[in-house]
Amino acid sequence: MAAAAALARLAAAFLLLMVQVACEYGMVRVVSETGGPRGKDYCILYNPQWAHLPHDLSKASLLQLRDWTSSVLCSPADLPATGFSNQIPLVARGNCTFYEKVRLAQGSGARGLLIVSKETLVPPGGNKTQYEEIGIPVALLSHKDVLDVFKTFGRAVRVALYAPSEPLLDYNMVIIFIMAVGTVALGGYWAGSRDVKRRYMKHKRDDGPDKQEDEAVDVTPVMTCVFVVMCCSMLVLLYFFYDHLVYVIIGIFCLASSTGLYSCLSPLVQRLPFGKCRIWDNSLPYFHKRPQVRMLLLALFCVAVSVVWGVFRNEDQWAWVLQDALGIAFCLYTLKTIRLPTFKACTLLLLVLFVYDVFFVFITPFLTKSGNSIMVEVATGPTNSATREKLPMVLKVPRLNASPLALCDRPFSLLGFGDILVPGLLVAYCHRFDVQVQSSRVYFVACTVAYGIGLLVTFMALALMQRGQPALLYLVPCTLITSGGLALWRRELGMFWTGSGFAKDPPQPSWALASAEGPQPLRDAEATQPQQPQPSELAEPEDAAGVSPQDPTSPAHCAPDPAGLPGASA
Incomplete structure (x- = not known):
């Protein structure tokens, strides 16, 4: 009884504290x-x-x-x-x-x-x-x-x-929810499909000139530890030296987001019927591969979009739209590039970042002189910052409800990229496992739905507590428990945990079997004639680069692609 009474008093004090904090902002x-x-x-x-x-x-x-x-x-x-x-x-x-x-x-x-x-x-x-x-x-x-x-x-x-009352939930949360869940679903599907296609085509591409740059990066336990240490160090450095390091983060975001935007748009540009010609012979870095003109124009467009955002990033009326578009492209590019090879690796990464997120949001207020959370302080920009700059590594949508909080302190609702990327890597793993065990994408759908539910719980906690929340506190349990529980129910937990469901020599897809049943070319012809790429139901982002090694038989000036296909190599 005494313990229950103490808990009741503590809860009452907490509620009073929330009310007092919520009512400190007003309007004139x-x-x-x-x-x-x-x-x-x-x-x-x-x-x-x-x-x-x-x-x-x-x-x-x-x-x-x-x-x-x-x-x-x-x-x-x-x-x-x-x-x-x-x-x-x-x-x-x-x-x-x-x-x-x-x-x-x-x-x-x-x-x-x-x-x-x-x-x-x-x-x-x-x-x-x-x-x-x-x-x-x-x-x-x-x-x-x-x-x-x-x-x-x-x-x-x-x-x-x-002092108008704060609404429990702003309508802009719906926009953030759609963007976040859509990015996780699309990125997970894209990354999983790309990885499976690469496994099917691996025996044909071992000697390809672009093999190394097309390979995804497998995350190891050592890489996970190094990554978390780097995240902690950068967050603490930003807390103490925000005005100096914020411009470094802005520069990194411009470079990474332009690369991500190029990667996302290149499959669409490859379908255009024009611009297939290549630039002239040269010895310049990257250009010596003689990229297609349309891909070069796409690269210039992506850089221009990033530069425009960098120049007008503080325009609250419309710059957030560019930031969100670039941020989504960056997240999709990262989900395509970074790969977790096993559910064991997924669990390790998500649990470590779970502790990291909770510590820097809920524990650090007891360690700082101001009593503010380091994570929230850095994400929203310190109040004593001379630059008034904000970190761009978030999705942001302006508040749609008129309220003192929107006018005074935080006119935007934010969701960090980490809250998209970390669960998104697990969603991508689930999709790869789905295809390999032919489970009709049940893991992929279940994990995506679990992510959406976890995000809704995050928004509910934000509305009830009226303070910044560590989203991974809710997203990690939802996604891990759902995917692991599903594997246990399907009696595939062993394969799911170790990734052993990924066969070394997976069965050929239908399009590959149909090709094998047709007439086979002579070996001598195979050595002298270029191979035509096989049609595929899975879009392969790496073929979207439109870059091929220099063709000694083509003229030095701009000429059509020798194979006559987007992204084909001579």
């Missing part, structure tokens, strides 16, 4: 007294223990704003001769406590107090006795917003202070 509606532009909302930071603000704007009093920013309002001498009767004074921050300012304002008839701050906004605090004495609201307003108010509306304005 500003309208011109002369009938100029229509009203506009600005962010304020207030302490509800001084006085509560109405949740509905219609219930908030529209009062005259008295510009008293030339004073810090710390002594009776700073008060105007006529007082602040039925007004909301706007005063400068500094030289005394919030209690001294609001006590003087209340004594002179003010109905509220706005304090201008050139520094980071902090909740105006006090003690219990002071809270009981004061009956008017007090809030902080940023100096930048004050300048915008005077520039937009002039000096004669009226204001209303209110």
Whole structure:
């Protein structure tokens, strides 16, 4: 009973803490007294223990704003001769406590107090006795917003202070859900299909010139440990040296996302009926392979998109669309390139990153001086950052509901790339296993559905707790338990765990058997004539590069591809 009572008190204290944090942000509606532009909302930071603000704007009093920013309002001498009767004074921050300012304002008839701050906004605090004495609201307003108010509306304005309730769930979560689940499903399917096709064609490609660059990277336990150590180190370095390292991350993102966009679009460009000619002979890096003109133009387009985002990345109105498109392309490219060879490797990677995510979100607040989570602080950008830059390694969608949180602190909802890539690698493994054991993609579908359910649970936790959540806390158990449980139910857990379901010499697909039944060319002809690529139901991204070794028989100028097929090699 004592333990239950202690848990109840702890839960009650936690709920009170959540309510207090959720109510610290409010809005001030500003309208011109002369009938100029229509009203506009600005962010304020207030302490509800001084006085509560109405949740509905219609219930908030529209009062005259008295510009008293030339004073810090710390002594009776700073008060105007006529007082602040039925007004909301706007005063400068500094030289005394919030209690001294609001006590003087209340004594002179003010109905509220706005304090201008050139520094980071902090909740105006006090003690219990002071809270009981004061009956008017007090809030902080940023100096930048004050300048915008005077520039937009002039000096004669009226204001209303209110704090609308935060919606439980913003509609932009639906957009993030569709993008995340779609990326995991498409990336897992693409990566699995590509890997299976490569296994079928391996005996024909051992001596191919592009074999090494087409191979996926198998993740080993050593690589997993090194990767996690690097992630921890980079996150801590970003926390302490954010303003310097953020530009390095932005540069890496531009390079990696342009590569990913090229990889995703190249299969579509290969289907175009034009641009098959190749550039002239040269000795330049990459260009000495004489890529097709259309692939060269695609590369320039992808680089241009990445550069445009890099230049206009802080345009909140539309730059997030480019960032999300580049981010999805980057995730698809990574899922295609990185491969987990066994369910054992999947379990190790997901569990280690599970601990990593939980530690940096829930444990680090007890280790930092500010009491903030290192993960959330880095993902959303430190409040004391001089650059005001944000890390691009997230999917971001602007909030669609009007709320103080959207206006003040986090105007975007975010989902990190790691929350897509880590479960996505398991989904790709499930798809490869499906094809090898001919299970009608039951593992792939089950793991994808489990990812979607885990993401929904993440959104529910976010709505209930109103604070950043480690998504892997919910995604890892959902995907691991579902895929492992399915393998156990189908009595394939041994093969699924070790990857032994992947046969060394898998059976030929139908298109390969049909080809084998036809007339076979003579061995001498095989040595002298180029092989025609076999048709396939599985799209192979590596053939989309449109690059072949230099053809000594083709002219030096731009000429059609010798084989007459997209991506074929002479």
